[in-house]
Amino acid sequence: IAGITQAPTSQILAAGRRMTLRCTQDMRHNAMYWYRQDLGLGLRLIHYSNTAGTTGKGEVPDGYSVSRANTDDFPLTLASAVPSQTSVYFCASSVTGSEVSVGEQFFGPGTRLTVL
Amino acid sequence: RKEVEQDPGPFNVPEGATVAFNCTYSNSASQSFFWYRQDCRKEPKLLMSVYSSGNEDGRFTAQLNRASQYISLLIRDSKLSDSATYLCVVPLPFKAAGNKLTFGGGTRVLVKP
Numbered sequence: 001i002a003g004i005t006q007a008p009t010s011q012i013l014a015a016g017r018r019m020t021l022r023c024t025q026d027m028r029h030n031a032m033y034w035y036r037q038d039l040g041l042g043l044r045l046i047h048y049s050n051t052a053g054t055t056g057k058g059e060v061p062d063g064y065s066v067s068r069a070n071t072d073d074f075p076l077t078l079a080s081a082v083p084s085q086t087s088v089y090f091c092a093s094s095v096t097g098s099e100v101s102v103g104e105q106f107f108g109p110g111t112r113l114t115v116l
Numbered sequence: 117r118k119e120v121e122q123d124p125g126p127f128n129v130p131e132g133a134t135v136a137f138n139c140t141y142s143n144s145a146s147q148s149f150f151w152y153r154q155d156c157r158k159e160p161k162l163l164m165s166v167y168s169s170g171n172e173d174g175r176f177t178a179q180l181n182r183a184s185q186y187i188s189l190l191i192r193d194s195k196l197s198d199s200a201t202y203l204c205v206v207p208l209p210f211k212a213a214g215n216k217l218t219f220g221g222g223t224r225v226l227v228k229p
């Protein structure tokens with residue numbers, strides 16, 4: 001693994017189904033983030049984690065949950081998918097400790113999710 | 117007023133020309149600023165950071181105007197490969213908001229032969 005990876009690359013999901021998007025990084029970054037990107041709305045933070053064992057809510061957390069059992073992995077779960085969750089999902093990571101390091105985030109390649 | 121605002125463009129630029137565009141921000145307490153580049157259907161990638169009045173990296177120059185609360189990005193000698201969407205990113209004040217960024221909607225640049 002080099003950097004940050006996401007799986008799956010894309011997924012079509014029936015409404016009401018449960019789905020977990022995977023994210024793994026090998027840079028030993030403390031902080032990890034989940035964003036969704038929608039046309040006309042830009043990137044919006046869903047959840048974040050400053051360090052293993054802690055998580056926090058971002059701008060649009062409803063309908064999503066996360067866990068951070070270790071430094072490398074930060075899965076995002078949709079408990080019961082709805083069509084409005086159709087989006088491109090990006091995972092990112094950064095070193096923590098200052099405003100500067102927070103701004104320097106490394107993004108995964110994204111997961112394109114379609115909820116029908 | 118949005119926290120971070122950008123002209124969505126597109127800016128149509130002849131190859132070899134110079135293009136510049138701005139990003140305005142609302143939080144006067146912000147101390148650092150970033151430009152990311154995003155190619156179509158790809159992830160954002162860090163292009164430049166701006167901590168003081170400005171920063172230059174090859175053909176790219178970023179400038180900060182704290183009085184008017186905007187940052188700019190200038191691309192000289194534009195290449196076809198510069199075609200992308202440029203995202204302005206402003207961290208929320210760290211002590212208040214921790215590790216959170218505010219992203220602008222992006223400015224699309226199209227460099228044409």
